[in-house]
Amino acid sequence: MQYVRTKIFIVLLAAWTALFGLPILWDALVTLRPRTIRWLSRRWAHGFLFLCRYVLRLTYKVEGQEHLPEEPIIIVSNHQSVWETIAFLILFPDVNIIAKDSLYQIPVFGWYLRRSPMMKVIRDQPGTNIRSIIKGSKLSAQEGRTIAIFPEGTRAPVYGRQKYERGLSAIQKATGYPLVPVVLNTGVFWNSKYNVIHAGEITVRYLPPISPSSDLYNELDRIEDDINLHKDQMVKDMNIDKWLK
Numbered sequence: 001m002q003y004v005r006t007k008i009f010i011v012l013l014a015a016w017t018a019l020f021g022l023p024i025l026w027d028a029l030v031t032l033r034p035r036t037i038r039w040l041s042r043r044w045a046h047g048f049l050f051l052c053r054y055v056l057r058l059t060y061k062v063e064g065q066e067h068l069p070e071e072p073i074i075i076v077s078n079h080q081s082v083w084e085t086i087a088f089l090i091l092f093p094d095v096n097i098i099a100k101d102s103l104y105q106i107p108v109f110g111w112y113l114r115r116s117p118m119m120k121v122i123r124d125q126p127g128t129n130i131r132s133i134i135k136g137s138k139l140s141a142q143e144g145r146t147i148a149i150f151p152e153g154t155r156a157p158v159y160g161r162q163k164y165e166r167g168l169s170a171i172q173k174a175t176g177y178p179l180v181p182v183v184l185n186t187g188v189f190w191n192s193k194y195n196v197i198h199a200g201e202i203t204v205r206y207l208p209p210i211s212p213s214s215d216l217y218n219e220l221d222r223i224e225d226d227i228n229l230h231k232d233q234m235v236k237d238m239n240i241d242k243w244l245k
Contacts, residue, residue: 002196020112057199076149077183119132133170138175141174
């Protein structure tokens, strides 16, 4: 049954996404402001989460809300599925997500990334990336936008490990923002290797913030270990290892 739900979800999401191609035509006549485009992106993301809830029976809960400062922040999250890339548009309004360049090639979705704008990173171009990220981070700070980064650089398996990119300290120096680690277990339900998206409840857990005065570069290994420990324990507590075999 969940296989059928997954197929229906894909068809409905494609139709919902096609509707948001209409503003692209309108933008050709009357240039839309980035804030308007981000508002449209959030409407699309709300529809995505609606389909997750009512078609896939896939919901989510948030833990550690008290750890989120009222000021803009840098979100540092593990990455297991497409879910968090979209849900962060709702969890952190006006967020600037650092996204790999391949996502910009996706029809409609890529246009919204460019025009929001989000920050793009290109594989195998570390020097270009860090200069672009520092520039984009400074602009985000001027606009008061939160920044989200998946420092693993790609989706990792539920129990997998992917060494974190080292550019976080440059972002924090450019913005002066506190950093909030985020832990997700989305890969348990949404694994790109399989054709079925499982029903259930995703957990999004915010850990205590790290102040901008910290020596972040030297703390990155500890942050990485902390996120991985929480991630592993989160999955173990679910007692569903049989799903992952």
